[in-house]
Amino acid sequence: MSNDKWQHDVQRDSERLAEAERGRRGVLGTTVFLGTLSVLFLAPLLGGAYLGRWLDGLNEGYSVRWSVNLIILGLAAGIFNVYLFIRKHW
Template identity: 50%
Template structure:
């Protein structure tokens, strides 16, 4: 009976030690406000840059065409939105 009690006490002790280690690790891994701000900023850039690049490239191609045209500009903006959305999805999934 005493041996059984010692085994339970030892199991409880080991469990408490494991939980304490997990809590210390969680505290260590917690993101700071600065890290979260940088992450959100990165998400924004990853989304906005393809849209802006598509707009500028489309505008340049449309200026090369004769007459008034916005076909390339609108098409490449839409493509930039799709590419930006995929980039954000892949970054969040990591």
């Protein structure tokens, strides 16, 4: 094996290793990513629950119509948010 070929192979392997290290996430990066996903999912869900409870409180008698519908809508919005975030940042 010639010296030039050996140097070329070592350079290529070191570039591959450097590229692999840049693409890997650490523990902190993974924690931040999962925390962001949870906020993106829970914010619309809880917002829908609180808004639905408030709207149900405006009506006389017992009703959970708004609460259930807005929780389902918040769930769908949260899933859509998580889908878009993962698609963009993964």
